[in-house]
Amino acid sequence: MGDIWRSNQREVIAVIVLAILLTLYFSTHPSGPTTYVMTIWANQCLILGLAAIAQFFAVIVRGIDLSVGAVMALTNCIASYLIIGTGLEVAGGILVVLAVGITCGLINGMLVVFGRIQPIVATLATGSLFLGIALLLRPTPGGSIDYDISDVMTLDIFGIPTTLIFALGIITFFWLPLRKTGLGTGLYAVGSSEQAAYQSGISVEKVRLASFALGGFFAALAGLFFSFVTTTGDAGIGPNFTLNSIAAVVLGGVLLRGGIGTLTGALAGAFILKTISSLMFFSGLPPLAQPLLEGLILAGAIAIGGADVLRVKNRLEVFGK
Amino acid sequence: MVLSSTPVVRLSGVSKTYGSTKALTEVDFSCFSGEVHAILGENGAGKSTLIKLIAGVVQPTEGKITVNGKELVLKNPSIATSHGLVCMFQELSLVPDLSVRENIMLGAPGTGFGWLNSKVVPQAESILEQIDGAHIRMSMRVADLTLAERQQVEIAKALTRNPKLLILDESTSALNSSVVEKVFKLIRKQRELGVGVLFISHRFHEIEALADRISIFRNGQYVETFDNGAFDYGYIISRMVGQRIDDIFPPKKVFNTEAEEVLKLDSYSWKGGFNNVSITLRQGQITGFGGLDGQGQNEVLLGLFGLLKNTAGEIQIAGHSVKITHPKQAKAPDLGIALVPEDRKTEGLVLEQSIARNLELSALGTKGVNALDPTIYQTFLEALELKCNSLDQPVSQLSGGNQQKVALAKWLALNPRCLLLADPTRGIDVKTKTQIYALLRRLADSGIAVLLLSTDFEELIHLCDDAHIFYDGEIVSHLKGSELTAENIIAASLNIQTGGEVHG
């Protein structure tokens, strides 16, 4: 029991923080938690949430992905050409978009695994590459996304935001099962101790590649939902999401040194981050003071994670084991 | 003991070189099913390399490996495991951030990316019970386990892989004798089942107790194989080292109980770690810390080196009561405390940096020491006979024994008043041990006070003037002189009260 708490406390804390912020938000919101308000909130949370999941798959294997935003931009631009027309064309378009995401992820993965380049720099470079391609496709924002599919994905089902259902679906039908597979455990093994993983018979290279591919896949999903919300293509969307996805995973209790944290946590972190920004809408705060306040809250939320270090009684413990 | 005709593994003409290092040269070696085959050799003799070859961790530069008669290329550990070649590595193959359960299932044959096979878990649990590991819960994070507990899990993990050849590379180095005995029971059972066992240890009494046959390696070359008991220690050691070593331990001196006090602890305590520790350490005294792994003895050393916050009780250095809050303060000449930590690879050394850089690191910024003057390390490196190409060689390229010599020398150069050692000879070969023992004796005679934490009671008996045995964070017995016997130490470690001055 204690062990289960210990191994999940980071996520639990993140979820509690989220709950508090959310109540705060809805209490400041003139119209309260109506389906409409919930849907707006869930939509933008999920976009960053998916970006954070993409980041999670890089971080969990001791990497970092600075191309998340660029992959979103690229897939968003592609979507703005392909996701339109008959149901079949739309479906095909979605598949292409996801395939592109996986490809980008694999390119990152191969540079890291075979090219032996540190993930952070490899993705810094590929990010610039992907962004360039996105700009070729959409020198200025434009194109459009099929409104029907957009509505289906961004409205609600029986009063529950579709995006929220989607998020829960990812956790229950993708993450929890994955955790019980060799791949799922391998991710943690590689991130936690590459040598131990290797000696235990894990194919470190395959796991890394798979992890980056998954990252690319979720970055593409993020780009896709961004497309559903904005119904257009824009090569300029990247920068925010790359840095915020990193902040999000950390808020969600994922350790940047790899091997610790969960997809659920990453999602929660993203939801926290977006809820903080939403708090500004009806906070009645001076407009020019809002960026500062937002920064302070973010720093505070992150610092809370650091606070318990002060309670550590053995200096060596702060280095983790 | 019946030997089947075809060996489980046979290495023929196998060589392994790392860059310029020849780890193994032209080795012909076989291990048969149903035998426990011990491998002896100094640090860097090539033992780990040998078993890494068999376990598929590294591939031979030359020569071939045959398994049950079939010649195989063992591209990676999972292939080796699938042929029943199962290894307990010296650097444990457990993933710190995963639970014990997940570690047990991790990489089990046939898993791949697919579903984990949970059948092995109950198996592992029952094995753990048989080796005093019942208290290790499957849900625990490996990072939270002591080294001993990890070795127990590693053993359980290996046995669930139903091995044809079981390899233990110093896999019992952190286990206390009572657990080791139980592990041996299991291993013998495996042997009865026809499993071949390769056993690497630097502890002679263990090899004597377990091995059927013994092979000796020296500088990467196979020397010879003989039945256990065929020769005496002296001979075996001479074959390992290439020279005779008559006394492993230097002769004890009767130390002067009137000598100046160096370190005095008065009911020194740390919540959740240790309690009421009171000891006195005088110039020239070598005091041992004994007991099962993780009874708080290591924490006391950490505390004395300024690594623990809010400790209670009093510390006196040379008669002055002090508060030690940081290693920087601890190493300063006015306190003169040095700590050689438990894990040389992550705590004692910066593996990526050169030997010289590592030596200088603690000397830098210490008053009255010129860190950049190589001569201050020379005497110790010579006394320990460090084996290396040059002081600019990265420490990572040294064998662990030699790594340990660097970890030791870097502190001795500060000529500390009080030297704290956390199990400095774990996984270290007999020759290196004798060198370290002799040096410690010499240092003591020169007036340094030595606090030696050890899991090897031979050291407590033969090297220490007295020993404090820890149990559950307290000193349960203080053994002096003639009281220092294996029986007393083991009894005290298990908190069965016998001879010796017993603490409340």
Next chain:
Amino acid sequence: MNNFKRLIPDIDVLVPYIGTLLLIITGSVIYPQILGVDYLAQQLQIAAFLGLLALGATIVILLGHIDLSIAWVLTGSAIISTALVGTGDPILSMLSIPIALIFGAGIGIINGLGVAVLRIPSMVWTLSVNSMLLGISVVLTGGFNPKGEASDIMVALATSQISGLPLAFIIWMLVTAALVLLLKKTSFGRYLSSVGYNEKATLLSGVSTPSVIIAAFSIAGICSAMGGVLLAGYANQAYQSMGDPFLLPTIAAVVIGGTSILGGRGSIAGTVGGVLFITLLNSILSVMQISDAWRSIIFGLIIITMLLFQSLRKKRT
């Protein structure tokens, strides 16, 4: 073997310099003026701004950390220094540069405290410090709209020349020399890479690792502040987000220079090369009027090529 091992970093250091030469040569085929003294001098001047930031970033990256607050430390110090000059008060304008540098050091200390004491990953801590700085400067600018003015000294530092060499470049080189000495000759330099490789072992060697980390971050802060002061002198004013275009190029310059993002291994000399390379690459792509899209594609591909070259060569040895 060993001597060879010791050579490896040196080769890494050369890579960006060779790359820079190749750029100049290929560029000059289309624009001969690129070989001209004033174009090259100009590149050295412009490189100095990025160069100062990259020096600080190198120190932090050697430590195994990263500083994402560069952009708004630069902007902040530019705003502060110009605002002080803008007051017209001679004393304040005299103190403008020192105060701006102190500001940089101060932010560096805040960064360092979060990383060393609270153990927050530098990547997110410095990021949130950055967004707080943005917030502060928006509030102040909006609230008081201080009249900014770059002092003659700042302008001179950024734009004047001494016997054909841009003063900004000379300053950059002086700071470079100072940091090289710091790394090579002082204990701090040793501690820096030891912490970068293995902080735990360094602490256990009796080194106060928190002080090392905090010092490193404040050095980086000062470097960013110098960049801010010079850029304010160059543009003859300060303005919001003037630092934003510098973050990614800074990191790119450091890694192209062969410094390991994991900490421990790396060199100042390499970073200088990386800065020259990035500056020249951007300049030539701009001169050739290549579309933004192709610019970032080429940029990405070239960086990948250089990194592959470096890492695969190591793989072979």
Next chain:
Amino acid sequence: ETYHPECFVPAPGTSIIEKSAKEGPYKIAFVNGFAGNDWRIAAIQASKAWAARPENAANIEKFTVVSVGNDSSAQIAAIDNFIAAGYDAITFIAVNPTAFEPVIRRAERAGTVLVPFDNVLDSDKIVQINESQFALGKLKAQTVMDELGGTAKKILMVNGLPGNATDRDRRLGMMSVLEKVDGLDIVEVVGNWDTGTSQKVVADALATHGQFDAVVSQHGSAGTINALQAANHPIVPMGVDGENGVRMLMADLKIPGVSAAQAPAMSAVALEAAVSLLQGHSLPQTVYLPIPQVKSKNLQAGVNYFPDLPKSFNTGTGFPSCFKPFSPQELLGQSIDNT
């Protein structure tokens, strides 16, 4: 009566939009994108200065300003939230010109008035307030060509932030003039609307392309002028932006040409348009505000530029046809408090 029809100059060929009148006072929100930029800070200040003027305050029950950063999905969320909260009108600087179709539909349904400005939408369904970006570019190019008597060999064009509709239109405006000049060699560099960046790229252009007969710059023109100075480039006609520092330089150096501002004060016009619509007045769908501009010969300290204000201060402090321009003090008077 706060309605000034003369303020809302219809764009050529634009339609008329009319909404049924609503009872005031109104709840109005201004949803900005990125905040860390002097122009946007000025826009926020202008909007608050306008709302604070008594004649307007009377019509306003609640005025909220938020900045959502460079994220169109966040901006959509913000607007949706204000719609949900029953706001009567929302003005915004669009992060993306094509991302708001669905939002417009939702606003329509909820009866909320949307008024984009500065960075506007590619849409003809709602009233939009801006200066003609095309005209802004054209004006600068035309002026310098006139100064040159219609002929030139080589001209330098400093563009803005790529991938951005505003940048696209301003460039097209300049091109519409320059393309007609035969034998003209047009050198384009990307200044990202950023003073420092402009200074760098212009310096490079000068070093490699030599002298130019004229220079047109979208924004961050101070950098462009600095670079010309540093290269001892002869004074040539220029079309530049309306930042205070730019006009100072223009005056000091006697640079012929025009300083034309994309005036942040248009944030106030957008509010005025919103209120007028709510009051039932009909407005042109696309409003092209008169471009605040001054030929260098008419530059006058304290009137159209302010040596004792920051260089980054934007001189476009108002549109006389809409309301009395804000005094710098008035803009600052509205410091950071939201009441």
